[in-house]
């Protein structure tokens with residue numbers, strides 16, 4: 331009986347610590363009185379728990395707030411550079427890694443090219459090498475590392491930290507943790523790439539304070555991370571947001587899913603590149619035809635050609651915007667979001683396409699929900715999912731089950 335009570339007390343204490351840390355994560359620097367109001371904990375409990383968190387190095391005092399009659403209250407915040415997290419975004423031919431501190435501030439970022447179709451074992455080896463390098467560079471002790479977050483372009487089981495299927499990487503049913511050697515003891519979190527982007531946009535990006543938004547990632551495929559009423563929406567099987575398979579043209583190209591005319595067969599960056607290469611071979615675009623290695627034409631090359639007045643490149647890009655707009659109109663009708671953030675490779679050519687997307691949405695979506703939605707390109711280029719992956723261990727470790735995002739296991 332006594333042992334049970336001790337266990338309950340420990341659990342409650344940890345829960346209250348998390349409530350305070352999570353309130354500081356969400357609200358920034360605030361006073362103990364504000365903490366008490368937000369968490370519902372008594373001023374005495376707040377005083378005792380914050381002293382302990384200060385001793386452990388998670389939080390610190392930072393200046394004074396405004397007086398409301400008496401003395402100016404001391405403000406508390408998460409302590410920068412006290413604890414850290416590493417996030418990585420895997421794609422077909424690169425891995426993009428960031429080191430962030432407990433406040434979410436990016437300390438360092440590294441990109442590393444990997445040969446296409448490298449085995450998952452080799453990728454895991456390189457990943458560990460990069461993590462070791464970055465934590466050595468900043469002399470970070472292992473116990474200061476809250477965890478590793480991994481962003482995957484595919485289906486994941488975030489509860490079990492498993493990769494179910496990442497078709498573009500050729501990975502299926504993988505327990506990534508088993509592949510690690512030197513970081514086996516560090517908490518590992520696996521997140522779907524679009525959901526990782528949405529986590530970034532919600533905490534630090536352009537959707538701070540917005541409860542209903544959709545973050546759409548456009549690259550070789552198209553996927554979305556959806557926030558509903560302030561919570562990440564995963565769906566019954568954890569696969570919500572597979573919007574790349576919304577059919578926008580019945581007689582369109584065959585998609586990897588077996589259907590025809592899915593939006594990702596007509597508006598993904600991968601499709602734009604394929605089409606640009608075909609047009610270059612046919613001599614339709616003078617600028618693209620002048621490339622020595624037509625197979626190397628990238629989305630950036632198409633965007634540069636369009637900006638330099640190449641009509642064929644402009645047409646390919648704007649047409650992709652039209653199909654994207656049709657799919658987004660359906661999303662707006664269905665979810666009535668406040669904001670739609672277009673990310674990943676889209677940010678490389680947003681200046682050319684965003685107006686087309688908005689015009690099609692205006693034409694196709696229901697007027698009432700369309701009037702309330704703002705459509706923007708992500709402000710961090712294509713790095714949102716990498717930072718989002720790095721934020722996941724912080725949210726899980728300091729927010730736990732009290733976190734409002736409900737991304738916890």
Ligand SMILES: [Zn+2]
Pocket residue numbers: 574575585586587588589592
């Ligand atoms: Zn499809």
